[in-house]
Amino acid sequence: MTILVDPARWPAHGLRWAHLVSDHSLAELHAFAHSQRLARRRFDLDHYDVREDELPGLVAAGAVAVTGHELVRRLEASGLRIPQAQRDAQRPRARLAELRAWWAELGHGSPAWADAGERLLTRWQEPHRGYHDAEHLHDVLLHLDLLWASGAEVPRATLLAAWYHDAVYEGAPGADERASAELARAELLALGQGSMVADQVARLILSTDPSAVVGAVLEPGDEDAAGLLRDADLAILAAPDARYRAYVEGIRREYAHVPATDFVEGRLHILQDFLARRELFHTPSASKLWDQRARMNLTTEIRQLSAERSALR
Numbered sequence: 001m002t003i004l005v006d007p008a009r010w011p012a013h014g015l016r017w018a019h020l021v022s023d024h025s026l027a028e029l030h031a032f033a034h035s036q037r038l039a040r041r042r043f044d045l046d047h048y049d050v051r052e053d054e055l056p057g058l059v060a061a062g063a064v065a066v067t068g069h070e071l072v073r074r075l076e077a078s079g080l081r082i083p084q085a086q087r088d089a090q091r092p093r094a095r096l097a098e099l100r101a102w103w104a105e106l107g108h109g110s111p112a113w114a115d116a117g118e119r120l121l122t123r124w125q126e127p128h129r130g131y132h133d134a135e136h137l138h139d140v141l142l143h144l145d146l147l148w149a150s151g152a153e154v155p156r157a158t159l160l161a162a163w164y165h166d167a168v169y170e171g172a173p174g175a176d177e178r179a180s181a182e183l184a185r186a187e188l189l190a191l192g193q194g195s196m197v198a199d200q201v202a203r204l205i206l207s208t209d210p211s212a213v214v215g216a217v218l219e220p221g222d223e224d225a226a227g228l229l230r231d232a233d234l235a236i237l238a239a240p241d242a243r244y245r246a247y248v249e250g251i252r253r254e255y256a257h258v259p260a261t262d263f264v265e266g267r268l269h270i271l272q273d274f275l276a277r278r279e280l281f282h283t284p285s286a287s288k289l290w291d292q293r294a295r296m297n298l299t300t301e302i303r304q305l306s307a308e309r310s311a312l313r
Contacts, residue, residue, distance in 0.1 A: 003032045003063040006071040008052035018055060020048040020063065023074040036061055039149035041142045045082045045094055046075060095138050096121065102141060106159055107191070116187055123167050131250025132166045136236070140165070143232035150285040157197060158225045160188065161204035162232065171254055177209040204229050210270075227282035231290075234281065237274070237297055238290035244297050264309045271302050 002023050008016040020038075022029035026046075033040075033048050036058060042048045050058060059065055066074075075081040082090050100117060107113035124134040140162045148154045164184035168176050181202035188198040206217045207226040218226055236247050255263050274280060275298045281287045 002074075003029065003058075004066050004071050004074060005050065005055060005058055005063045006066060006068040008050075008055060009068065016052045017049050018052065019068075019071060020050045020058065021046065021071060021075050022080070023078045025078075026080065032062070037149050039142075040145040045087055045090060046080050095134065099134065099138060099141075102159075103163065106156065106163075112191060116191060119187075120163055120167055123169075126169070128254070129169060129250075130253030131247055132169045132254070133250075136166070137163065139236060140229075140232045143235040144228060146289065147228055147232065147283065147285050150289065152228060152283060152285050154228055155225045157200045157204060158229050160184070160193075160197070161201045161225075161229050164201065165205045165208050165229065165233065174209050174211055177206055177212070181205040200225070208233055224283075228286075231281045231283050231286035234294075235286065235290050237280075237294035238292075239297070244301075248301065261309075261312050264305050264312065268302060268305050268309065271298050271305070274298055275302065 003020065004023060005020045006018050008018040010017045020029070020033065022032070029048070030040075030043070033043070036054075038048055038050065042050070055065070072081070099121060103117035103120070104114065107117075121134065124137050126133075141159070144154050144159065144162060161184070164180050164187075166176065166180060167183055168179035170176055184205055185198045185202040188201060189195065200219075200222060203218055203222055204226050206212055207214050207222075208230055209217075214226065236244070239247060251267075252263070258266075275295060279287065280291050280294055
């Protein structure tokens, strides 16, 4: 049962990176990474990517430095290694396994809690969802974890609200948020979470409605928890090119029933409103992480939509 790290030999983003693994279990690896405040998004199926400058601290915390060959040999012997040829095919299954583990961490291990998680995952995998699916849920939870790794304290209520925030999704803004909040309140009460928790989670979900007057929805003390949720939900705007394109394509599939001209006009209005905001994100950590990239993506998509609108006329 050992945490292993190899030399930093892989260049990316102007830095050199190493691999952090466990030769025993992913649970051991995640526990160690959490203790070092490593963001979960650094995990890639069987390892964490770690920067060269982080290696001394990881070794001081108990990781054992080994050669790259030794790390691969022991990872293979543990049965945890995912071969390169299988990685893309394994990602959806690994995502669901990770979501189940995260839901279990939020609860008390009862069969009722596990059943509630499965019902939620069934909702998040409904066939009509193009973007607001299990991958989106996974992204939001990863974004919350990244905010935590950057120094923010993420309340349990925010994590629960993330699970339920689009649990009902029919493409009806406002109505979807209200239905999701009602579902969360009812299920959490049935699970014995208490009215204070259930009511706060419902309020946080209602605050994600773009048309909501946030101050009228929230109660004193909710602001930070709600800001974290809204920031994690909007972080997709700062996604890398491939993921941003997939997000845009997913949104289009969800609104395939809307005439192209109406979709383009509505989408342009939403994006231009985002771009005009002085503060796109609510928390300093989110602004530092995502504001610049999000504005670049918004500007690019607005330019593309404007050209499409001209072609449709």
